[in-house]
Amino acid sequence: QGSNGQxxxxxxxxxxxxxxxxxxxxxxxxxxxxxxxxIAWAIAQQDESPYTISMKFYRRxxxxxxxxxxxxxxxxxxGLMMMQSGNYQEVKIEYTSADQxxxxxxxxxxxxxxFVYYEMTDLFLNHKTYVESKDPLSIYKFMGAAQCExxxxxxxxxxxxxxxxxxxxxxxxxxxxxxxxxxxxSLSTFTDRYEFQLDxxxxxxxxxxxxxxxxxxxxxxxxxxxxxEEEDGIYKIDGQQTWxxxxxxxxxxxxxxxxxxxxxxxNQWAVIRGGLQAGKYRVNLIENSAIWEEWxxxxxIVLANTIGFGNGGAxxxxxxxxxxxxxxxxxxxxxxxxxxxxxxxxxxxxxVEARLLGRGLEARPAxx
Numbered sequence: 312q313g314s315n316g317q318x319x320x321x322x323x324x325x326x327x328x329x330x331x332x333x334x335x336x337x338x339x340x341x342x343x344x345x346x347x348x349x350i351a352w353a354i355a356q357q358d359e360s361p362y363t364i365s366m367k368f369y370r371r372x373x374x375x376x377x378x379x380x381x382x383x384x385x386x387x388x389x390g391l392m393m394m395q396s397g398n399y400q401e402v403k404i405e406y407t408s409a410d411q412x413x414x415x416x417x418x419x420x421x422x423x424x425x426f427v428y429y430e431m432t433d434l435f436l437n438h439k440t441y442v443e444s445k446d447p448l449s450i451y452k453f454m455g456a457a458q459c460e461x462x463x464x465x466x467x468x469x470x471x472x473x474x475x476x477x478x479x480x481x482x483x484x485x486x487x488x489x490x491x492x493x494x495x496x497s498l499s500t501f502t503d504r505y506e507f508q509l510d511x512x513x514x515x516x517x518x519x520x521x522x523x524x525x526x527x528x529x530x531x532x533x534x535x536x537x538x539x540e541e542e543d544g545i546y547k548i549d550g551q552q553t554w555x556x557x558x559x560x561x562x563x564x565x566x567x568x569x570x571x572x573x574x575x576x577x578n579q580w581a582v583i584r585g586g587l588q589a590g591k592y593r594v595n596l597i598e599n600s601a602i603w604e605e606w607x608x609x610x611x612i613v614l615a616n617t618i619g620f621g622n623g624g625a626x627x628x629x630x631x632x633x634x635x636x637x638x639x640x641x642x643x644x645x646x647x648x649x650x651x652x653x654x655x656x657x658x659x660x661x662x663v664e665a666r667l668l669g670r671g672l673e674a675r676p677a678x679x
Contacts, residue, residue, distance in 0.1 A: 371647055371650075374647060375644050375647045375648060378640050378643050378644040378647070379640075379644055381640055382636075382637045382640030382641055382644065383637075385633040385634075385636040385637045385640070386633065386634070386637040388630075388633045389629075389630040389631070389632075389633030389634045389637065390630070392629050392630035392633065393630040399615070399616065399617075400419060400421065400615065400616050401613055401614060401615035401616075402415060402417055402613070402614040402615075403430075403611050403612070403613050403614075404594060404611065404612040404613075404614070405609070405610070405611045405612075406594075406596060406599070406610060406611070406612065407604065407609075407610070408599055408600065408601035408603075408604050410596055410599065411595070411596055411599070412593055412594070412595055412596065413593065413594050413596070413612075414591065414592065414593040415591075415592055415593070415594070416590070416591055416592070417587055417588070417589050417590060417592060417614075418589060419589060420586065420587065420588045420589045421586040421587040421614070421616050422586050422616075423586055423616055423617070424582055424583065424584055424585070424586065424616070424617075425582070425583040425586060425587050425614050425615070425616060426579060426581075426582055426583075426614075426615050426616070426617065427505070427507075427521060427579070427580045427581040427582065427583060427612065427613070427614060428577050428578060428579055428580060428612070428613040428614075428615065429501060429503065429577070429578060429580050429610065429611070429612060429613070430575065430576065430577045430610070430611040430612075430613050431501075431575075431576045431577075431603060431608045431609065431610055431611070432574060432575050432576075432608060432609050432611075433574065433607050433608050433609065434570075434573075434574075434576050434606070434608050435573050436499075436569050436570055436573075436576060437569060437570060437571060437572065437573050440495075441495050441496065441569070442496070442569050443456045443457060443458060444457075444458065444459060444460070444462055444494040444495035444496055445457045445458075445459075445492075445494040445496050445497070445567065446459055446490075446491065446492035446493045446494050446497060447459075448491070448492070448538065448548055448549070449491070449492035449497075449536065449538060449539065449548055449553075450492075450536060450538075450567065457494070458494075459490070459493035459494045462490070462493055462494050462495045462497075462498055463489060463490055463493040463494075464488050464489060464490060464493075465482060465483070465488050465490065466488075467490070467498075468482050468490060468498055471495075471498055472498055472499075472602055474601065474602060474605065475502075475600050475601070475602040477502065477598055477600065478500075478502055478600065478602070481502075481554045481555075481556055481559070482554050484554060484556075485552055485553060485554040486552055490554065491548060491551055491552075491553045491554070492548070492553060492554075492555070492563075496566065496567060496569060497563065497566075497567075499566070500559060500562065500563050500566045501562060501566055501578065502559055502562070502598055502600060503596065503598055503599055503600055503610070504558065504596075504597040504598040505521070505580070505581075505594050505595070505596065505597065505612065506518070506521075506594065506595040506597055507519040507521060507583070507592060507593075507594050507595075508592065508593050508594075508595065509587075509588075509590060509591075509592055510590060510591040510592065510593070516593065519583060519587070519592075520583070520584070521580075521581035521582070521583050522581055522582045522583070522584060523558075523561055523562070523580065523581045524561060525582055526561055526562075526565055526579045526580065526581065526582070527561060527564050527565060536564055536567075539553075539555075541560075544556075544557050546560060562580070565578050565579065566578070577613065580612075583614075587614070594612060
């Protein structure tokens with residue numbers, strides 16, 4: 312009535328005009344549409360599938376079954392990873408800057424390749440200022456910052472690491488005063504060197520080969536450090552000599568990958584092929600820098616193997632994640648079962664009417 316009635320009449324009139332002109336507009340639009348648009352239109356306007364099997368999976372019973380299956384899958388996976396983590400083996404050898412030789416025992420033989428790591432604690436190498444302090448000329452960076460402020464000359468190197476005589480000998484061997492590569496990351500490169508030997512009795516020791524050439528990611532040197540050129544053991548960038556030496560080249564590459572954590576650092580140092588037998592060993596510390604103790608860090612050598620899921624920490628962590636997922640699935644399944652047990656059954660008439668309304672039909676009145 313009144314103004315509202317006028318609006319209703321106007322809306323009905325406009326809708327009627329739109330419906331009257333829609334077939335003609337649709338026919339004209341179809342002629343202009345390309346074949347691709349016709350296919351897209353046909354897909355968008357396709358009828359609903361008459362098969363409702365997939366919809367049945369959303370029922371409560373089917374959800375409980377799916378939850379149980381998923382729970383047992385993650386439970387089995389977690390158990391398998393926990394069993395695999397038991398096969399992980401490692402030997403830790405702690406040392407200080409005052410040590411020259413450290414002896415250790417291996418009780419259980421390593422059957423496969425043995426990975427040699429150096430581990431340091433109480434280092435805070437994930438600070439933004441430190442991570443960005445890299446030489447932009449020596450690495451390829453993608454959407455990342457790199458600068459050498461306060462770490463680009465020999466004076467800065469002497470100020471920061473002047474007590475490390477072995478490291479400064481490498482720095483001073485480079486011509487000029489400008490560091491190449493520069494940055495805090497390069498100035499803190501780990502340079503300790505080891506030599507492993509096996510006690511074969513009678514006071515004799517047998518040398519063990521440690522391969523330091525295979526410690527970087529595959530093709531990492533070409534992609535990330537392709538600006539370097541090696542010539543007679545001298546590494547250059549754009550024809551300029553750097554302070555990098557052959558014995559530090561691979562370890563410098565590893566050190567460029569700064570750790571995400573702020574407490575423990577573990578980097579690979581070498582690989583011992585063919586395993587190690589049980590027995591008595593010693594490690595000769597050919598180069599043992601005291602700078603790390605000045606910086607408040609402790610050093611440890613780690614000998615470890617690998618398992619199917621990586622190292623022992625990764626396998627144990629993944630197993631606990633799987634157990635957590637199983638617990639969540641168990642809680643959800645129990646919740647569904649409790650909800651179903653406490654829910655009152657719906658009358659038959661209401662269920663029939665709801666199903667008819669879901670199909671777009673109207674419930675017929677009961678006939679007398």
